[in-house]
Amino acid sequence: MTNILLSVKAAKKQYKGGINALGGVNIEIHKNEIIAILGSSGAGKSTLLKSILGLVKLDTGNIFFKNNEPIIKNFSILRSSISTIYQNFNLVSRSSILINILLGKVAKVSNWRILFNIWPKEDQLKAISLLKEVGLKDINYNKRVENLSGGQQQRIGIARALIGSPEIILADEPVSSLDPETAKEILRLLKDTAKKNRISILCSLHQVEFAKSFADRVIGMSDGQIIFDKLSKKLLKSDLKKLYK
């Protein structure tokens, strides 16, 4: 199929102490598709996301981006097209809202701009317009991030992910530190912006209900293996039972 954006092939990773985090995982992510990965803690969800980002080295297996050469050798192919959203937001708490959004462009500006913290004007304008998109239209963007609520911080995290105009967003349990109401809002926002900007999402989640309403496809993982890989409409209770045995 030509519209495969990212494919993980036979990914294996064993941590020190013999824990099998990934035991030969195969996943294909298509363009403009939202995928949720379900699984209990230690199922290998985070390891999978980290290995795509190059933060964890796979023992064997490969990752391909747009059917190009394997990105294992050169993560920079992928990094310009990928953004990440984190459970703990991973914002620089003492920097301003604006700077935190601009950090999404960190690899794309020159050294002297980084040194003196002078960001291109068009990037700044884009960051401000993104604030509107993530529902923080009237916020003072010179305020420090540390003074914001969890939901607001995650909205900033999403804006940071969007500013690099990614083709794919990886989200590592993006709502697990938020209350259920805020979590729903954040997932809805993520889904709407992804569909609008034609971005694919690979998102690990804990809550089955959220996964069903948020994702097009749900993948279940347990002990480093994929248990099921189905459209969310076709997800059965028996599938979930296998996951949380």
Add this chain to the structure above:
Amino acid sequence: MKINNKNLDPPFSLKTIFLIFLFIVFLIFSGQRVGIPDIVERLYESSLDLIGVKNSSRIGEGLSRISKEMWPPVIESRKDINLIIDFNLSNLPLFSYVKMYKDKSFEVNPESLILEEIVEEVQFLVEPLGYLKLVIIKIIESIEIAFWASLISIILSIPLAYYSAKNYAPNSIIYLFARSIVSGLRAIPELISVLFMVLAFGFGPAAGIMALGLHSAGFLGKFFAEDIENADKGPQDALIALGASKWRVLKLSVLPQVMPQYVAYMLYIVDRNLRMATVIGLVGGGGIGQELKGRFDLFEYGHVTTIIIAIFIVVFVFDQISAKLRSKLIGD
């Protein structure tokens, strides 16, 4: 089970009592060697003197030798006009005047070989605020020494901290090398290193600046490096995942987090250097310390008082300024 005292651990075990006993033995033995009983005896004696039970005390006698001469502080300067080149009575400096003083000196009579007191009438040029002016000039020099030393230490400590932070050093050899430089710089006290700096840079402020600067670079390097190592990993991971290089991660994610601590360290270093800059002058590092040592050696204790008051004022004022700066730079 019946609960009684035997179930509880005793508050002191035999080991604790033995260790306390050993410590007391050490206190007695070492106290004798360094003269602790003498301190106690003298303090007791002088407190009796103070309340009037005793007529004299050794502490009182020792300090009274100079205490009478320490007050009032001297702010005027006197110069023998015979020693002033091109002295012109009609063109005196502002507010100054010429006065006759009796100048006492001692000379050995070559015939009788007895030390005789010679009293001469000598004309002096008196500048009413002359000495105060000199002290101010010297203390400004000390402040400048502290400023330059702090600047040098901040500049030096940045690469030192980068390479001696375990998670940013390119490899373990460079890490160990940088760590040993940082420890080495801290290990040598300024008062010792200034002796070597005097040989390298000559007497004066340059030696003081280098001695203070190198020592505090060790301090800052260590503290900076530890802060870099302990900074929140989350934002750093986020930037690494975006493809940022190591120094970009450091600049954009680590520095904003550790900046309040850095500012506190820097202000502490400036504060410390300011106090130390007055001390290193004693051993040739320039500034007010050199003047202090000179006057002390000439038994001119009134001058010494002026210098001590000046140092106190400068340190006090800087304390106030740094407290304000800290809250302004770090505050929310």
